[in-house]
Amino acid sequence: MDHELPIAARVYVAAVIALGSAVLIACAVHQRPVAQWLTILPLALLVAVADYVDAPLRRERGVRISVSGPVILASVLLVGVYGAPLVAAATVLGDRGKLLTRAFNGGMLALTAAAAGLVYERLGGPLLWRPLDFDPVREVLLPWLAAAIVYEAVNGLLMVGVISLDRKVAPLQVWFGMFAGSAFPMFVYSVFGLLLAVVWSYVGVLSVVLVLAPLAVARWVFAEFALRQEAYEATMRSLIQAVETKDFYTRGHSERVSKASVLIGRRAGMREDRVESLRYAGMLHDVGKLGVPTEVLQASGRLTDEQYEAIQQHPVRGREITKDLEFLGEAIEGIHLHHERIDGRGYPLGLKGSEIPEFARIIAVADAFDSMTTTRSYRGARSIEEAVQELRECKGSQFDPVMVEALIEALDQHGWELADTSQPPTPMSASPSFGSDDDDPSVARQLGLVPSAVPDDASSLDEDEASPKGVL
DSSP: OOSOOOHHHHHHHHHHHHHHHHHHHHHHHSOOOHHHHHHHHHHHHHHHHHHHHOOOSBTTTTBOOOTHHHHHHHHHHHHHHHHHHHHHHTHHHHOOSOHHHHHHHHHHHHHHHHHHHHHHHHTTOOOOSSOOOSOHHHHHHHHHHHHHHHHHHHHHHHHHHHHHHHHTOOHHHHIIIIIGGGHHHHHHHHHHHHHHHHHHHHHGGGHHHHHHHHHHHHHHHHHHHHHHHHHHHHHHHHHHHHHHHHOGGGTTHHHHHHHHHHHHHHHTTOOHHHHHHHHHHHHHTTGGGGGSOHHHHTOOBSOOHHHHHHHHTHHHHHHHHHTTOGGGTTHHHHHHHTTOOTTSOOSSSOOOGGGSOHHHHHHHHHHHHHHHTSOBTTBOOOOHHHHHHHHHHTBTTTBOHHHHHHHHHHHHHHOOOOOOOOOOSSOOOSSOBHHHHTTOHHHHHHTTSSOSSOOTTOOOOOTTTTOGGGGO
């Protein structure tokens, strides 16, 4: 939690911390034999050490999969509903994040462990901190299965709650976008918790070596996947830097278009996994300008037919550059078609209305908004209100009305920090450059590239096509 949370999210975080603390107090005062404490304390130490030495799998996104998860689930089987929360709360000691994040994680895991432990014991699951004198498969397996499902569900729901309130999106969007796809792999990962508990019952602390060694290998597999994701991010950053080096006016533009696109996608009800692809599309939407001569990008005033054709090819060049980057998915079509118009007067294919992919419709709005609200050589940045008015005037002709309204609503809800764009170091003409301003509706009209009035037969999205439910 590296940013200021909305009030509702802060209340939610405080409630989780308070409830988790209450559970921990109840567990701490519960009477138990000394021998059980000799199991709780090593497990808690193991959780703290695991979280301390564990680094996020993706540093810039804060994604992490720690070996402490299966240890906490093992504690459910070993020391039950009154012991597992104490083990889980030890993450506060090992977590190197901010105090609020550590407290929330500790409270969340304490509640998760308590819920799983309660289910395990209510289903007759025996505690394994002592040597076994029964058939572990018959008596442990079904209660453990139920406890593992509850553990994953409660942990996921508590996380969904804070993310939903922080980002102000529907909980189901967060669940299906961020957690549903990883539910089964994480369940398989939790099997190591069962193995650790059963082996612990026979050999005690030595089981840590026997079980956590293969567990570390499993985490290494996750880490390799995460490193591949970081390589994707590095690839995008390199492409963006190349474009920004070539064209001054695109500096910071890609990140802002990506940010605005994400706001639109979430407001329109898009799943979080698709929002991630949309983020990629926004970042790389202008990568095709690498294939456009610099003198064309910086040409002032009206362009020649040859220059105009070169500019129109940049979305096609973008598709050619990114088509082999499989991780981009549908982002590639967003890059390719973000200059299409609802009335069919866009490029490169002249698509109309719902023929234009949703990603492209979103990026078109985000692209124009950022262009209008940043400084150009011939004008200062426009206000948000002026840009919004321009977008509204172009609804149904240049832009998808649903995506325009989604951006406006998102701006009302989240606000927007205008970029501090300075003048280029080399003086340029005070005339608009279509190469840099093809995404600004008023500039296109000023240069005579599209009609200032929409013809009577201009197509637009009908009510059904415009419905945000289509983005799912």
